[in-house]
Amino acid sequence: MELELEGPNLKSVLNRLRRAQGQISGVIRMIEEGRDCEDVVTQLAAASRALDRAGFAIIASGLQTCVADIDAARANGEDAVQIRTRLERLFLSLA
Known part of the structure; x- marks a missing residue:
């Protein structure tokens, strides 16, 4: 099955994936800095939601x-x- 996303759909998916990428980088940095567990988990949950939404957008499109x-x-x-x-x-x- 080939992935065929067009214009705005592609841009939206890529934005979600970039957001998740930034959030994951933030989680890694937070862990390396020894940040509070609750803050790390909150950021990780946000990254997970961004990935889920990108996946759902790909399936819908x-x-x-x-x-x-x-x-x-x-x-x-x-x-x-x-x-x-x-x-x-x-x-x-x-x-």
């Missing part, structure tokens, strides 16, 4: 591609159970 891939999988002989399992695994990977 790529849903049309996923549907096209399902049609291609059917044409290649995959049955409905195999296709459902693949899609379920994809969505659950972000749970």
Whole structure:
């Protein structure tokens, strides 16, 4: 399955990922500096949410591609159970 994000969708996903990258760098720095555990966990949770949102945005933007891939999988002989399992695994990977 190829990732096809366009214009504003791509920019939004990249912004979320850059934000998460900055937050993770901040968490590393906080740990190295021996900062308060609560502050570190709060920052780590924010990074996790940013990554989750980026993943959900990618899935939402790529849903049309996923549907096209399902049609291609059917044409290649995959049955409905195999296709459902693949899609379920994809969505659950972000749970």
